[in-house]
Structure formats: structure tokens, C-alpha cells
Amino acid sequence: MNKLISNYHTHTYRCGHALPNPDEDYVLKAIELGYKNLGFSDHAPFKDIIHPGMRMIFQNDFKDYRDSILHLKEKYKDKINIFLGLEIEYMPRYENYYKELLNDYKLDYLIVGQHLTYDENRYPVFYQRFNDDFEGARRYANDLIAAINSGFFSYVCHPDLFLNHIQTLTPEVEQIFEDIALAAKKKDIPLEININGETNNKFLPLKYGCFHYPDINFFKTAKKIGCKFIFGVDAHAPFDFDKIDYDYFDKFLKETGISEEEVLKDLKFIKRP
Ligand SMILES: [Zn+2]
Numbered sequence: 001m002n003k004l005i006s007n008y009h010t011h012t013y014r015c016g017h018a019l020p021n022p023d024e025d026y027v028l029k030a031i032e033l034g035y036k037n038l039g040f041s042d043h044a045p046f047k048d049i050i051h052p053g054m055r056m057i058f059q060n061d062f063k064d065y066r067d068s069i070l071h072l073k074e075k076y077k078d079k080i081n082i083f084l085g086l087e088i089e090y091m092p093r094y095e096n097y098y099k100e101l102l103n104d105y106k107l108d109y110l111i112v113g114q115h116l117t118y119d120e121n122r123y124p125v126f127y128q129r130f131n132d133d134f135e136g137a138r139r140y141a142n143d144l145i146a147a148i149n150s151g152f153f154s155y156v157c158h159p160d161l162f163l164n165h166i167q168t169l170t171p172e173v174e175q176i177f178e179d180i181a182l183a184a185k186k187k188d189i190p191l192e193i194n195i196n197g198e199t200n201n202k203f204l205p206l207k208y209g210c211f212h213y214p215d216i217n218f219f220k221t222a223k224k225i226g227c228k229f230i231f232g233v234d235a236h237a238p239f240d241f242d243k244i245d246y247d248y249f250d251k252f253l254k255e256t257g258i259s260e261e262e263v264l265k266d267l268k269f270i271k272r273p
């Protein structure tokens, strides 16, 4: 496959689990590698939630994040297109917040990464509590489908994330593949082939006997259904751009039957709600 020239999935140190590099290092790396588009999509803050090691704090970090990316966008405008976004979970009670981010803070885009939800006491609730927790996987799928239908998100990050806790491909797992892909197809929302899942999670199967994203079976189903795809580096360090195993993804595309033309180069941002 051709080397990537667009990436809309880039984190910063503010999330608490990326390397401490300044934001500019990601821009310089992308320019060095010939990228045309670089979107920043750090883990979004929620105004009423503090979750160290997972996401920035709205009151402390959000203004700085926004200012920094907008500054870089201007500074490097002759070399690369920089976009301001966030990766965020969907919970219906935050609908006004998603609107605020897009309309008032003028973010270019939101992408949905449905890692967890928060309960009414603002405690994190993860979907799966043990391997082969199929009920948890189904809750994940239902929330992700609601996110797709909500119309706030320009693409779906690692749609097959739940496979990190699945050891057995059962008919119910295959049904989940199909339900997510059908929802994305219906709303014309691209599904991300997450590069970080391969770079940094590929040993999960050896250690835990589970699958990991991006998963060939999931993407075979999504291809059959006629979805759109996009690669996401999900960079948590500038050198993640150097670690992309293009031979692996060549094979991945062949095995899933996805042609390079079916993988978007430029992301179309959804209109502001
Ligand atoms: Zn994510």
C-alpha cells in the first residue's frame, strides 16, 4: 500500500498516557514523512470528570490544547493542513457538550472512541469485566451504534476495540460485527483501521489468548457490507509514525478484500450540528 499522507488520530501528552513530547514534534514528524493532513484528536475532557491517565482535564488543559493546535495550524499552514479535533466517548447526556465543542469551540471534528462510559457518580464503567464477556460486548456495540446514529462524529475509532476481551468468535460476536458495520454503512461514517492496535497490541493474543484490533474478521464483514474505511495512526508518540508496518497492512488489506481506493485519504468532516 502507499504510505499514508493523512492521519486524523493523534494524541498529546495531556491525556496522561502519551509520551511527553510537545505538540510541535508530531507536526515536524508528519512534515518530515510527507503528510498532507494531520488531525489532533486527543482524549476529550468532560467538564465534570477527572480521570487521570486517561484524559485531559477540561479546566486545566483544554484551552491550552486548543490554543496550541490552532497556533501550529497557523505556523505550519504552508507545509501541512492541521486540524483540531478530539476523540471522545458518546453518552446521550453530553449531547449539548458535543454541540458546544463543535459550534462554540469550533473544533474541526470529533471522532468516537467508545472506551468506556461514566456512571451518575462519574465513576468509569468499562464494558467488559472478563474475557468473553459477551453481554459487555453487546453493550459496547449498542452504545457505539447510538454514537454513529447521533450525527456528531466524523469517524469511528477502532470499532473492533471490544475484541481485546474476546477469546472466542461466536455467532453473537459475528452479529456484533454486522450490526456495527450496518450502522456505519447506513450513516456513511468511515470505520478506522487502527494502526496503534497492531503496533502496540499485537502481543495481546499471545498473552491473553484474545483477539486484538484491527481484526481481519471484523473488517471482512465491514467490507462485505460496503463500509468506508480510513487508517488512523492513533499516535501517542511522534515515533509511532515511524513504526507503521506497511507490509503488515498490505497483507491486512489483501486478506480483508479492501482495496486501497476504499480507504479514504481525506476525511470529510460532518457538518456542525
Ligand atoms: Zn481510542
Ligand SMILES: [Zn+2]
Pocket: 009, 011, 087, 113, 157, 234
Ligand atoms: Zn486514540
